[in-house]
Amino acid sequence: MNGNEVLAHRIDGTGEAVLLLNGGMMTIASWDAIAAPLAERYRVVRCDFRGQLRTPGPSHSDLAGHVVDLVALLDALGIERVHAVGTSFGAEVALLLTASHPHRIASLVAATAADVATPLFQAGSAELGHALHGAAAGGRRDRMLAIMQDLFYSPAYLAAHRGELSERSVQVALLPDRWFAGAADLLATLENLDLRRYLGSITCPVLVLAAGEDRVMPPDRAAALASAIPAARLEVVEGSGHALVVEQPERFVRSCLDFLASLH
Secondary structure: OOOOOOOOEEEEOOOOEEEEEOOOOOOHHHHHHHHHHHOOOOEEEEEOOOOOOOOOOOOOOOHHHHHHHHHHHHHHHOOOOEEEEEEOHHHHHHHHHHHHOHHHEEEEEEEOOOOEOOHHHHHHHHHHHHHHHHHHOOOOOHHHHHHHHHHHOOHHHHHHOHHHHHHHHHHHHOOOHHHHHHHHHHHHOOOOOEOHHHHOOOOOOEEEEEEOOOOOOOHHHHHHHHHHOOOEEEEEEOOOOOOHHHHOHHHHHHHHHHHHHOOO
């Protein structure tokens, strides 16, 4: 796939369009538990960003390139206006998309997101990025998986789901080298994240969904993000780490459905 082709995508359901935007280490299938209940009421569009599993090829060096890809996808699907739901990397791209193309976004759920990268995030992303590059070059993948789990999951979830996470780690370790390289590239675009100059121009309704134990995009940065957007409100999901869509998918769906219903 070259840089001019439309992002790989999947569509489920009918109704108003809802666009689900991946975190940096997710893929279309990562949304299954979220997409199924949403598709009972909405036309749910999922996609892999350029550099992710189903949209291989070089990633973009900045968030703006991913915004261009998303606009092209919406155009190709004939969707003029969409409700965007993004988590982590996907939420940051969605924020920039909403600020730069306000006529295309009806509302936004920005989950586990921040207005600016924190020193802890920068240190963690540098360590994880180094491990991802090593894995992409054929090196050991267990170190990368250990760093990822420590960063993304709450201690309680780690303790309660060790077997499940071990099985998932085996699956991740079997992914092609290009997946690890792509994840490293996506992560690198967030190292100097600072969206503060764009946030005041976002005028659509926004739900900022924070995870109470998120060390990657901590709740205080989510609160700052919400306070900088005129029509935003903050909701904190206690007990979850950064991987909110994995740790508490039912709560994630409920928050999204309640927010979308409140718009009518």
